[in-house]
Amino acid sequence: xxxxxxxxxxxxxxxxxxxxxxxxxxxxxxxxxxxxxxxxxxxxxxxxxxxxxxxxxxxxxxxxxxxxxxxxxxxxxxxxxxxxxxxxxxxxxxxxxxxxxxxxxxxxxxxxxxxxxxxxxxxxxxxxxxxxxxxxxxxxxxxxxxxxxxxxxxxxxxxxxxxxxxxxxxxxxxxxxxxxxxxxxxxxxxxxxxxxxxxxxxxxxxxxxxxxxxxxxxxxxxxxxxxxxxxxxxxxxxxxxxxxxxxxxxxxxxxxxxxxxxxxxxxxxxxxxxxxxxxxxxxxxxxxxxxxxxxxxxxxxxxxxxxxxxxxxxxxxxxxxxxxxxxxxxxxxxxxxxxxxxxxxxxxxxxxxx
Amino acid sequence: xxxxxxxxxxxxxxxxxxxxxxxxxxxxxxxxxxxxxxxxxxxxxxxxxxxxxxxxxxxxxxxxxxxxxxxxxxxxxxxxxxxxxxxxxxxxxxxxxxxxxxxxxxxxxxxxxxxxxxxxxxxxxxxxxxxxxxxxxxxxxxxxxxxxxxxxxxxxxxxxxxxxxxxxxxxxxxxxxxxxxxxxxxxxxxxxxxxxxxxxxxxxxxxxxxxxxxxxxxxxxxxxxxxxxxxxxxxxxxxxxxxxxxxxxxxxxxxxxxxxxxxxxxxxxxxxxxxxxxxxxxxxxxxxxxxxxxxxxxxxxxxxxxxxxxxxxxxxxxxxxxxxxxxxxxxxxxxxxxxxxxxxxxxxxxxxxx
Numbered sequence: 001x002x003x004x005x006x007x008x009x010x011x012x013x014x015x016x017x018x019x020x021x022x023x024x025x026x027x028x029x030x031x032x033x034x035x036x037x038x039x040x041x042x043x044x045x046x047x048x049x050x051x052x053x054x055x056x057x058x059x060x061x062x063x064x065x066x067x068x069x070x071x072x073x074x075x076x077x078x079x080x081x082x083x084x085x086x087x088x089x090x091x092x093x094x095x096x097x098x099x100x101x102x103x104x105x106x107x108x109x110x111x112x113x114x115x116x117x118x119x120x121x122x123x124x125x126x127x128x129x130x131x132x133x134x135x136x137x138x139x140x141x142x143x144x145x146x147x148x149x150x151x152x153x154x155x156x157x158x159x160x161x162x163x164x165x166x167x168x169x170x171x172x173x174x175x176x177x178x179x180x181x182x183x184x185x186x187x188x189x190x191x192x193x194x195x196x197x198x199x200x201x202x203x204x205x206x207x208x209x210x211x212x213x214x215x216x217x218x219x220x221x222x223x224x225x226x227x228x229x230x231x232x233x234x235x236x237x238x239x240x241x242x243x244x245x246x247x248x249x250x251x252x253x254x255x256x257x258x259x260x261x262x263x264x265x266x267x268x269x270x271x272x273x274x275x276x277x278x279x280x281x282x283x284x285x286x287x288x289x290x291x292x293x294x295x296x297x298x299x300x301x302x303x304x305x306x307x308x309x310x311x312x313x314x315x316x317x318x319x320x321x322x323x324x325x326x327x328x329x330x331x332x333x334x335x336x337x338x339x340x341x342x343x344x345x346x347x348x349x350x351x352x353x354x
Numbered sequence: 355x356x357x358x359x360x361x362x363x364x365x366x367x368x369x370x371x372x373x374x375x376x377x378x379x380x381x382x383x384x385x386x387x388x389x390x391x392x393x394x395x396x397x398x399x400x401x402x403x404x405x406x407x408x409x410x411x412x413x414x415x416x417x418x419x420x421x422x423x424x425x426x427x428x429x430x431x432x433x434x435x436x437x438x439x440x441x442x443x444x445x446x447x448x449x450x451x452x453x454x455x456x457x458x459x460x461x462x463x464x465x466x467x468x469x470x471x472x473x474x475x476x477x478x479x480x481x482x483x484x485x486x487x488x489x490x491x492x493x494x495x496x497x498x499x500x501x502x503x504x505x506x507x508x509x510x511x512x513x514x515x516x517x518x519x520x521x522x523x524x525x526x527x528x529x530x531x532x533x534x535x536x537x538x539x540x541x542x543x544x545x546x547x548x549x550x551x552x553x554x555x556x557x558x559x560x561x562x563x564x565x566x567x568x569x570x571x572x573x574x575x576x577x578x579x580x581x582x583x584x585x586x587x588x589x590x591x592x593x594x595x596x597x598x599x600x601x602x603x604x605x606x607x608x609x610x611x612x613x614x615x616x617x618x619x620x621x622x623x624x625x626x627x628x629x630x631x632x633x634x635x636x637x638x639x640x641x642x643x644x645x646x647x648x649x650x651x652x653x654x655x656x657x658x659x660x661x662x663x664x665x666x667x668x669x670x671x672x673x674x675x676x677x678x679x680x681x682x683x684x685x686x687x688x689x690x691x692x693x694x695x696x697x698x699x700x701x702x703x704x705x706x707x708x
Contacts, residue, residue, distance in 0.1 A: 067425060078491045106460075109487060109498045110576065133463060137432045144463045145499055222464070 001218065002128070002148045006207045008199055010116060010155040011046025017151050018049045018087065023112055025083035030073060030100040032060035035092040039118050039158060043091065050089075054080055058099065065095050065134050067143070073103040077111075084108040090149070093119040094126030097149070098141070101132030105147035115149040118158040120170025121254060124177065124210055127152050129217040146222050154210065156202040164195060168289055169254025174205070175282070176232050176261060177212040183327040185212075186278070190285045228332035232322045233261035236344075239306040240293050251293075258290040262352065266344045267336060268323040275326065283351040292352035300342050307341070355572060356482070356502045360561045362553055364470060364509040365400025371505050372403045372441065377466055379437035384427060384454040386414035389446040393472050393512060397445065404443070408434055412453065419449050419488050421497070427457040431465075438462040444503070447473040448480030451503070452495070455486030459501035469503040472512040474524025475608060478531065478564055481506050483571035500576050508564065510556040518549060522643055523608025528559070529636070530586050530615060531566040537681040539563075540632070544639045582686035586676045587615035590698075593660040594647050605647075612644040616706065620698045621690060622677040629680065637705040646706035654696050661695070 007013040018027060027049045031040050036057045044050045056076045058069050077088070088111055090100030097115045104113035117127035133144015159167060171194040178186035185208070197205065213230060220227040237253075237260025244251045262283045268274035286292075295303075307319045318335045325331060336344075348354070361367040372381060381403045385394050390411045398404045410430045412423050431442070442465055444454030451469045458467035471481035487498015513521060525548040532540035539562070551559065567584060574581040591607075591614025598605045616637045622628035640646075649657075661673045672689045679685060690698075702708070 067421075071421060074490060074497055078493070078496065106487075106497050106499055108496060109485065109500055131463065133460075136428060139432070142432065142462060143428055143460050145460055146463055 002130070002214070003151045004128070004210065004214065005151060005153045006203055007153065007155050008157055008203060009046070010153050010157065011043045013155075014043065014089070014114070014116060014153050015047040015049065017114060017153065018047070021087060021112065021114075021150065023085060023087035025086035025111075026054065026081070027087050027089065028054045028056060028077060028080060028082055029089045029091055030056045030058065030096060030103070032058055032064075032092045032096050034060045035096065035118050038161065039091055039116075043116075056080075058096070060092075060095070062095050062135070065099050067134060067136060070099055070103055070134050073100065074107060077103070077107050082107065082111060084111050086111050088113045089116060090114070090127075091116040091118065093117065093122045097122055097127040098132055098144070099134055101130070101147060101149060102134060102144050104149075105132055105145050110147070113147075113149045115152045117152065117154065119162060120156075120159050120167055121173060122170075123154050123156075123206060124170055125173045125213070127154075128210060128213050130221060148221075154206055156199045156206065159202070165252050165255070167195060169252040169257075172254035172258040172261070172290070174209050175285075176230075176257065177209045179261065179265075179282075179324060179327055180216070180229055180232060180330055181209075181212045181328055183278070185209075186282070186327050190281055194289065225332065229322055229330040231332075232324065232330060233257050233264045235307055235310055235319065235321050236260035236263040238310055239303045242306050243299070243303055244293070255290045256293075258286045259293050259348070259352075262286050263344050263348050264321060264323060266347045266351070267321060267340065268325070270340065270344070271334065271336070272323055272325045272331065274324050278327070280351065283348075287352045292349075292354045295345060295349055295354055297346075300345055303345065304338055304341055356484070356568070357505045358482070358564065358568065359505060359507045360557055361507065361509050362511055362557060363400070364507050364511065365397045367509075368397065368443070368468070368470060368507050369401040369403065371468060371507065372401070375441060375466065375468075375504065377439060377441035379440035379465075380408065380435070381441050381443065382408045382410060382431060382434060382436055383443045383445055384410045384412065384450055384457070386412055386418075386446045386450050388414045389450065389472050392515065393445055393470075397470075410434075412450070414446075414449070416449050416489070419453050421488060421490060424453055424457055424488050427454065428461060431457070431461050436461065436465060438465050440465050442467045443470060444468070444481075445470040445472065447471065447476045451476055451481040452486055452498070453488055455484070455501060455503060456488060456498050458503075459486055459499050464501070467503045469506045471506065471508065473516060474510075474513050474521055475527060476524075477508050477510075477560060478524055479527045479567070481508075482564060482567050484575060502575075508560055510553045510560065513556070519606050519609070521549060522612075523606040526608035526612040526615070526644070528563050529639075530584075530611065531563045533615065533619075533636075533678060533681055534570075534583055534586060534684055535563075535566045535682055537632070539566075540636070540681050544635055548643065579686065583676055583684040585686075586678065586684060587611050587618045589661055589664055589673065589675050590614035590617035592664055593657045596660050597653070597657055598647070609644045610647075612640045613647050613702070613706075616640050617698050617702050618675060618677060620701045620705070621675060621694065622679070624694065624698070625688065625690070626677055626679045626685065628678050632681070634705065637702075641706045646703075646708045649699060649703060649708055651700075654699055657699065658692055658695055 088104040115127040117123040130148035136142035178189040237257040241256035442458040469481040471477040484502035490496040532543040591611040595610035
């Protein structure tokens with residue numbers, strides 16, 4: 001099982017983790033071009049196991065999560081003399097933990113690895129649960145494996161360098177976890193002004209919030225069943241994300257997920273009697289913080305088409321959703337008809353004043 | 355656990371396996387350029403699930419087990435519309451099952467796969483036990499994962515198309531399994547003329563022989579301890595193989611392994627009192643079928659150096675060997691001094707008349 005460390009002193013904790021792991025073949029670090037200059041120098045002050053001779057840097061940005069850059073990481077590990085007993089530390093956002101996790105899982109059939117997520121989205125989602133990989137042939141995360149980092153060091157101290165949109169993008173996944181946990185949990189998240197939490201508050205929030213994902217992943221690491229619960233909001237969300245991208249005005253992943261959550265709750269209300277008051281509260285919070293997608297009826301067919309081709313669909317004739325009977329009560333593999341999807345989009349526009 | 359099917363009708367058995375697995379996302383086949391023309395057409399006669407539109411062909415030869423060719427397999431799977439619920443059948447020697455197994459393990463984070471080994475070496479070694487991967491940066495099997503095929507269809511009916519050297523190369527790994535199993539097992543293998551077995555005899559021999567590897571892999575799939583027993587003869591063997599390659603006269607892998615087994619038994623005799631009579635019997639069998647490496651004292655230092663850099667060594671100051679106290683009684687992680695290695699090479703030359 002993946003060990004999670006929550007801390008306000010990530011450098012010192014990383015140091016302790018490395019000492020406990022006692023890797024025989026040396027310690028290597030992967031950063032992107034941003035974390036290499038902003039985070040890594042601070043970490044080396046607290047953690048003497050890091051040194052510049054074993055730092056591997058890859059260009060920042062999800063568009064660089066490619067086979068060419070993965071191949072460069074393998075080459076560097078080889079050139080620097082890493083062995084199957086060495087440790088790779090992935091220090092960065094989801095792009096770094098995804099690609100670095102895959103590099104580690106496949107180098108000499110698997111070297112050890114630790115994640116140090118530096119974004120909120122990375123901390124609550126990408127760095128946890130072992131989904132690793134790269135984009136390939138224009139498809140996201142097309143090539144990869146399930147392989148958990150042995151340890152994840154989670155700290156909010158980097159988050160004040162994030163742009164507001166990046167931060168809110170991560171908070172949307174926290175809302176999803178809140179909905180999957182309990183009524184208390186989602187109400188508590190909706191009551192907060194996400195962008196004004198201090199580090200200590202954020203740390204406690206992370207500890208509780210991430211445990212939701214971790215418990216689900218433990219029971220179903222390779223997404224045969226229960227783990228699909230974590231797709232709540234993502235069938236609609238991916239469609240919004242792709243639609244915006246194609247129309248030339250991309251939105252952050254978390255914004256699309258936030259809108260997708262509202263749609264998933266509307267469909268949950270229609271099919272499973274999910275509570276209407278909570279649905280309205282979530283919609284209000286999302287509208288205030290994330291705005292709403294500027295949809296017209298003429299866009300509906302295109303959105304339905306995008307959902308049909310979501311890679312998590314078993315086939316293209318039925319579109320599958322994760323819905324909620326109530327907070328903490330997910331139902332996976334729920335099929336919806338095209339008409340219900342369109343009614344959902346209508347209701348979303350009403351609720352969010354589009 | 356990996357299910358093994360031993361048969362003289364591999365096409366019919368493959369058909370049954372596919373029916374049992376009932377893959378939702380279609381059936382795809384990977385062949386190399388030889389098996390595509392020699393084996394695949396025969397299999398399609400017995401197995402209507404195979405069809406030419408979903409056949410992926412990769413160039414034959416271990417030198418083509420590269421990232422570029424792996425990438426081509428991923429592209430083809432994508433172009434042909436494979437999903438995470440599809441099945442990939444790897445039909446060929448170790449090169450095909452290694453690279454195809456890795457492609458399947460990583461495509462959309464893992465699609466299903468079945469191996470149909472068509473060489474003796476593939477049947478007794480590469481296709482069993484989940485070691486998958488590609489060569490990278492001039493190192494063999496540098497990038498890969500442990501991922502077992504769900505099923506392996508094992509049949510000797512293809513072996514009569516193998517060159518004698520290829521066949522004997524596989525038989526050397528069978529001798530290794532015999533030594534790891536029991537006195538009865540190794541004596542029975544030494545009593546046979548490997549190249550004159552009929553299909554039925556071979557099938558029974560395979561069934562017993564492969565069970566040795568399978569039992570070890572089940573207990574230690576990722577080679578933390580016990581699985582190192584399967585390296586018997588391989589520390590010396592890899593050194594012989596590399597030495598021949600560097601000197602411009604490459605030998606088949608199994609030939610180097612056969613010579614390595616003789617050396618491992620000599621060292622086992624010196625350190626663990628392995629029975630001298632059986633050692634002599636093995637040496638005689640190996641000399642008669644595989645010849646012997648034309649070593650001189652002046653080559654010893656180079657061979658020791660090659661052993662020092664074997665990737666299975668934890669560090670370069672101690673050279674580790676798997677030895678035998680007796681047939682069926684391996685000891686892994688046994689360290690030997692340089693002097694003992696040189697004495698071993700001397701004795702090998704005496705025994706095998708070099």
